[in-house]
Amino acid sequence: MTAMSYISRPRILCVTDFYLPGFRGGGPIRTISNLREALRGQAEISVFTRNRDLGRKNIYPHIKPNIWHDLKDGPIFYADEKVFGPIGLDRVLSAGKFDILYLNSFFSTRGSVGPLLYRHMLRRGSLDLPVILAPRGEFSPAALAMKGFKKRLFIKATRIMGMYRDVHWQASTADEEKCIRNLFPEAAKRIHTAVDAVSSDKIITDRPLTQSSGRLRVAFISRINPIKNLDGLLHIFQGLNIPTELKIYGPVEDKIYWARCKKIMGELPAHIVASFHGPLEPESVSPTFARHDLFVFPSHGENFGHVIFEALCAGTPVITSDRTPWKSSSSGALTVMALGDLQNWQSAIEKIANMSEDERAQLRQNALACAKNFIQRNGGGQQSLDMFKAVIACSSM
Numbered sequence: 001m002t003a004m005s006y007i008s009r010p011r012i013l014c015v016t017d018f019y020l021p022g023f024r025g026g027g028p029i030r031t032i033s034n035l036r037e038a039l040r041g042q043a044e045i046s047v048f049t050r051n052r053d054l055g056r057k058n059i060y061p062h063i064k065p066n067i068w069h070d071l072k073d074g075p076i077f078y079a080d081e082k083v084f085g086p087i088g089l090d091r092v093l094s095a096g097k098f099d100i101l102y103l104n105s106f107f108s109t110r111g112s113v114g115p116l117l118y119r120h121m122l123r124r125g126s127l128d129l130p131v132i133l134a135p136r137g138e139f140s141p142a143a144l145a146m147k148g149f150k151k152r153l154f155i156k157a158t159r160i161m162g163m164y165r166d167v168h169w170q171a172s173t174a175d176e177e178k179c180i181r182n183l184f185p186e187a188a189k190r191i192h193t194a195v196d197a198v199s200s201d202k203i204i205t206d207r208p209l210t211q212s213s214g215r216l217r218v219a220f221i222s223r224i225n226p227i228k229n230l231d232g233l234l235h236i237f238q239g240l241n242i243p244t245e246l247k248i249y250g251p252v253e254d255k256i257y258w259a260r261c262k263k264i265m266g267e268l269p270a271h272i273v274a275s276f277h278g279p280l281e282p283e284s285v286s287p288t289f290a291r292h293d294l295f296v297f298p299s300h301g302e303n304f305g306h307v308i309f310e311a312l313c314a315g316t317p318v319i320t321s322d323r324t325p326w327k328s329s330s331s332g333a334l335t336v337m338a339l340g341d342l343q344n345w346q347s348a349i350e351k352i353a354n355m356s357e358d359e360r361a362q363l364r365q366n367a368l369a370c371a372k373n374f375i376q377r378n379g380g381g382q383q384s385l386d387m388f389k390a391v392i393a394c395s396s397m
Helices: 001-010 029-038 087-097 111-121 141-145 150-163 174-183 183-189 230-238 253-267 282-290 305-312 342-353 357-378 384-393
Strands: 011-015 043-051 068-073 072-077 100-103 131-133 169-170 191-192 215-221 245-251 272-276 294-297 318-322 334-337
Touching: 011 087, 011 169, 029 043, 029 305, 043 087, 072 305, 087 111, 100 111, 100 384, 131 245, 131 384, 141 150, 141 169, 169 174, 169 384, 174 183, 174 191, 174 318, 183 191, 191 384, 215 282, 215 305, 215 342, 215 357, 230 245, 230 272, 230 294, 253 272, 282 305, 294 305, 294 342, 305 318, 318 342, 334 342
Parallel strands: 011 043, 011 100, 043 072, 100 131, 131 169, 169 191, 215 245, 215 294, 245 272, 294 318, 318 334
Antiparallel strands: 068 072
């Protein structure tokens, strides 16, 4: 077997705390699922994950834990709480043949810190594989600010220990590359930028015909936590002068924060109707967007922003913050605004509300075109495949 044939189909063990059929873990689940689909036949990406969803005590029904399940896009090992962690991972690696260990969190105790500490202390055996670590937005300023002292203390300690001295890093954007380099400057030559893969299956060409209620129909679909800035959205809506219906979807991750949001909802003016509808299954996200006129998302920070892509795929225009990798489109389908100036946000929302039906129909077509253009430019996962091959080649030198 030649070196090129060895690298031609990399064997990746992807470790992630939560995966399908779970959905409460948000973007990383979609990123890994899209990547496995995009690279089917070009790489074998096996997944080592928990047998339950984020924040859930109940295990996935009808899925036997602690064995491999062969699925269309590759094998998945659903570990129970005793097995998910460094010891279980060591056992899985010992029983298989893998070229790369692919970690999808920096701060996950069992899905990243534990395995790397175990690897650092032993320096032998199955865990002594090339490692790629994708922080998945954990190094953004907004994410680091949450429990910031503990996080920065941990980062400083691991640098002193040298735990990450030979780890390769995946950045999904140029901004994330800068964040990684700022925290681990010695890793500059081991940072690989590979944009998150997306799926063309999300495109909805036939929007459902829904009768207008006379109100602008706005959706907010995201996890309910401070980074997503639902309270900021509600403050924007307090100053709107147009009849608006806001529907909020997503799992509640922070109950104290959600209580604060509910209080603001109760203080909205009478012409603003806001309601909460709980979490959505992944396959329901784009169809739900398709029943709305607009997605407003003043997030404090997104590594990629799958939910922005899914709104565009549904033909739903988006207004979002400048804390994501997305940029404004000249067609008006995607508007990026700085946080803080409520009047600008309110003006942008009211501009769409005051459009004619023909103008809104054109804006929906522009949103679909924006999604299709992104798929053509970035959707295939080729950058990730190149990253895997480069790391394997580097480790074999």
